[in-house]
Amino acid sequence: MLLWAIVGIVLIGVVLLDAFETIVLPRRVAHGAWLARLVIWASWHLWSCPARGSWRRGERRETYLSFYGPSALLLLIGVWATGLIGGFALLLWGVGAPFTTTGGDAGLGTALYGSGTTFFTLGLGDVLPHTALGRLLVVLEAGIGFAFLALIIAYMPVLAQAFPQREVNVALLDARAGSPPSAAELLRRHAGVDFSVGLTQVLLEGERWAAELLESHLSYPFLAFYRSQHAEQSWLAGLTMILDVAALVLVGMDGAPPRPARLAFAMARHAAADLSHILGARPRAVAPERLSAADLAHLRAVLAQAGVPLRQGPEADRMLAHLRQMYEPFVSALADRLLMPLPPWLSPPEAMDAWKRTAWGPAAWCAAYDELDGV
Secondary structure, X not given: OHHHHHHHHHHHHHHHHHHHHHHHOOOOOOOOOHHHHHHHHHHHHHHOHHHHOOOOOOHHHHHHHHOHHHHHHHHHHHHHHHHHHHHHHHHHHHOOOOEEEOOEEOOHHHHHHHHHHHHOOOOOOOOEEOOHHHHHHHHHHHHHHHHHHHHHHHHHHHHHXXXXXXXXXXXXXXXXXXXXXXXXXXXXXXXXXXXXXHHHHHHHHHHHHHHHHHHHHHHOHHHHHXXXXXXXOOHXXXXXXXXXXXXXXXXXEOOXXXXXXXXXXXXXXXXXXXXXXXXXXXXXXXXXOOOOHHHHHHHHHHHHHHOOOEOOOHHHHHHXXXXXXXXXXXXXXXXXXXXXXXXXXXXXXXOOOHHHEEOOEEOOOHHHHXXXXXX
């Protein structure tokens, strides 16, 4: 019987530590909360099987995947509650202080029932502990259950608030860089007399957003699985696009601000590396190649036509390849882990901004709007 009590104590300790590290303790980059990570790993692999198989693209796929984040959070809360209820039931059973009914001592099933009513503070009174130690453990479980439910109630609004804060910058990239966002499109749309001022603002905002993204997703890893409103947009695409733009500016571009680009690149790369670690996405080579030699030549032509030519030559190509190697293995691993496609360097010809589309199709005045200067 003592063995069951030890198992119960271990189970209670594991669940409490895991919940504390997940909800209360600010998350460090080091791996913690192994039970939460196990639940995420197992449930995501099961949930994402259809998306990795027959459902490889489309709005239906994104809608299906969007249910995972909130559902996995509810599943983890259920696992924690079940673990605590089962742990206290085993502890009471192991120390010889089980619940009793009007008919006398009951079995382990009744102990589980009594532990559940105590944990959720129902106070039904149909099963009671008959020893002093049992009463003490019941009071302890009721206190832990009350605190656990209070923490969950407080945790949910914080998570709900962090998600729209992240999505504000994702939505802003729609008009600035297209859907999906691309480095070439952002630079083309900001080209002009105020190119340096406008690009500086974008890079400064991107640096701050990357820092907020890192802190919120380290504290609440479930946010990484929350999908954006449109299939062409995601926090990973926005982060990668910022890195792409900063890399091009650092290679050399007329009128582009190098210092904000350097700071944005450092912060965004930091976020990509740490998030790949916390989500268990091991860096890997990018396949297929995101920017082939032909695509790079096309990119240079597009930027030159927009009036913001990219520096050319073998040295510039080597520098761009080196910068890409610093972040592409991390974002590629995250894309494979989360099933979020990486953004292209050049917008596809058929791409259309999300704000130009409605549930009834594209607006009739979009073509006229595209002819305005600066768009």
